[in-house]
Amino acid sequence: MTQAFDIVIVGAGMVGAALATGLGREGFSVAMIDRAPAPTFDPEAEPDIRVSALSAGSERYLQSLGAWNHILGMRATPYRRLAVWDETRHPLSNLLPRTSNRVEFSAAELNAAHLGHIVENSVTQQGLWQAAEAEPSVTVLAGSGVSGIAETVDHATVTLENNRQLTAALVIGADGAQSRVRDMAGIGVTRNQYAQQAMIISVRYRGQVQDITWQGFYPSGPRAFLPLYSAGSDYPGESRASLVWYDSSQEIARLKRLGSDALMAEIQQGFPKELPPLTHIESRASFPIARQHAKQYSAGRIVLTGDAAHTINPLAGQGVNLGFQDAQCLQNVLKEARRAGTDLAGPSVLARYEQQRRPANRRMMLAMDAxxxxxxxxxxxxxxxxxxxxxxxxxxxxxxxxxxxxxxxxxxxxxxxxxxxxxxxxxxxxx
Ligand SMILES: Cc1cc2nc3c(=O)[nH]c(=O)nc-3n(C[C@H](O)[C@H](O)[C@H](O)COP(=O)(O)OP(=O)(O)OC[C@H]3O[C@@H](n4cnc5c(N)ncnc54)[C@H](O)[C@@H]3O)c2cc1C
Incomplete structure (x- = not known):
């Protein structure tokens, strides 16, 4: 059976699901497909190991899509302060006050209620899926990946692994850093692997939920604290947090081999003294980090967004915020094209998207490299x-x-x- 849509979005992570919802709200008929099953939320379960700091700009966008209340209804932790400091020792370190190389931003100074929220990626994704499913013109197809894309003069045909076929004027690749859609479109990437890797560690600590997120910079890489939510009645007086430890791949490999108690001791000793006392390590995972940029954002009837188009060093937590900006830009460009009666995959339409987003994404990559x-x-x-x-x-x-x-x-x-x-x-x- 072949179903026809205006747009097929391959990959319904945070960026793809946001775009599907936004385009659905504009009245486009959209198929949003993901090879993974629909995300689920269990309030009792340990947090998703992947969390993101969502900026106030991203919050406004998620609100406009009707996803933010779903997210708040699951869980999201506002942070009202953000601190950054240098932990490199030098001969004068002991003589200088600890605050001399520290910068702290606070929501109060900006007359804002908060600076942003720390949200588990699966929670944001699920909030967006709920918003997408509420749009009558969005069809959500989970559990089967894309196996092929063929193009004719006026449409593309997307074949799923379960042999289902979908046609559309435009196919959007939002299938992440290892994008198959990008490969199918024949679009290459420039890629720089950083020497550092990131290890993410979900922990419980003694104390109340904190309203600060911080990052101490060591010569081997930053070490960051992202507050999460209260650990609940099972662990009275404890809260959860996500820690990120950037270091050389050899050091990350060594840390990964440690048992929980040994790792906890290393963290308590190796992290800045602002880290509250840890009580338990819940999970850990490590990620290679790379700056990657698609050589072009579109080819034929295919266009790329989010991590499929670019990945950046996550040290300032801007990855998904950039993806959301791509999504908003592409939505506006497509709305404009429809108003003008132009083919959604017209070269000038997709070029307009790339002209706006490539320089902005590149600027952020360079800033992160700086x-x-x-x-x-x-x-x-x-x-x-x-x-x-x-x-x-x-x-x-x-x-x-x-x-x-x-x-x-x-x-x-x-x-x-x-x-x-x-x-x-x-x-x-x-x-
Ligand atoms: C260590 C680390 C920490 C980070 N911290 C932050 C942070 O604090 N803040 C921030 O903004 N960003 C952060 N990021 C970056 C952020 O996670 C990514 O930018 C974001 O997840 C990209 O979203 P996406 O929707 O483009 O891609 P993804 O999240 O990768 O989603 C891709 C989706 O496509 C689906 N898919 C894949 N292949 C197929 C296929 N063949 N067919 C169908 N579906 C498919 C997948 O199942 C998935 O649902 C971090 C990244 C790393 C590595």
Missing amino acids: FYHLFSNQTPPLHLLRNVGLGTARALPFARNYVARYAMGIDDELPAVIRQLAARLPGLNQH
Whole structure:
């Protein structure tokens, strides 16, 4: 059986599901397909190992899609403060107050209720699936991946692994960093694997749910604390958090081999002293990290969004926020095309999307690389530069608020100083 749609979205992660909902709300007939079964939520279960810091900009977008209340109804942790500091030791370390190289942003200073929320990826995805399913023009097909895409002059035919066939004017690849759709479209990538890997550790700690998320930068990579929710009546007085430990692949491999007690001791010793006392390690996973950019965002009747188009260093937690910006841009461009009576996959339509999103995505990649190079380094001038940088950000409320507004997704232009720094770093190519 072949079903016809305006648009088929392959991959219903956070980005694909958001796009399906938004396009459905605009009245497009959309098929949203994912090879995984529909996500489920169990309030008693341990948290998803993958969590994201969603900016205020992403929150507004999820609200506009009708997904935010579903997310809040499951669980999301607001953070009202965000702190960053340098943990590199140098000869004067003991003489300087600990706050000298620390910058902290607070919602109160920005007259905001919070800076953002930490949300488990599966919760965001599920909130979006519920919103998508509520749209009459969206058809959700879970549990079967894409096996082929064929194109004719006026449509594309998507074949699923269960042999079902769907036709559409446009196929959107939102199937993540290892995108099959991208391969099927014959689109290559430029890729730089970072020396560091990220280990994510779900923990319980003694104390109340914290309202701060922080990141301490060591020469071997950052170590971050993302607060989650109360551990409930089974563990009175305890809360949950997600820790991220960036380090060399050898060090991450060593940490992964440790038993829970030994790993907990290493974390308690290796993390900044702001880490509350841990009581239990619930789960852990490690991820290689890479900067990857599709050489083009579209080919024929196929267009890419989210991680299928780009991945960035996750150290500032901006990956999905960028994907949501892609989704909003593509939705606007497609709405415009329909109004003009143009083919949704017309070259000028898809070029308009790429013209808007490629430079913005690239700027963020470069900014993340700037942070990575600046902090993963013990060279004295860089050490000085980053402390001056953090000192400046701390001392100048204007600069600090500017950076915070950007990190919150209120402004979408990088602060000029970071743009200039990114542009001067060696080894950053044109992609
Ligand atoms: C260690 C780490 C920490 C991160 N922390 C943050 C953070 O704090 N904040 C942030 O914004 N971002 C963060 N990110 C990045 C963020 O996770 C990604 O940017 C985001 O998940 C991308 O969403 P997506 O929907 O594009 O892709 P994905 O989440 O990868 O979703 C792809 C979907 O496509 C489906 N799929 C795959 N192949 C097929 C197929 N052949 N057929 C059908 N369906 C298919 C999959 O089942 C999946 O549902 C982090 C990433 C890493 C590695």
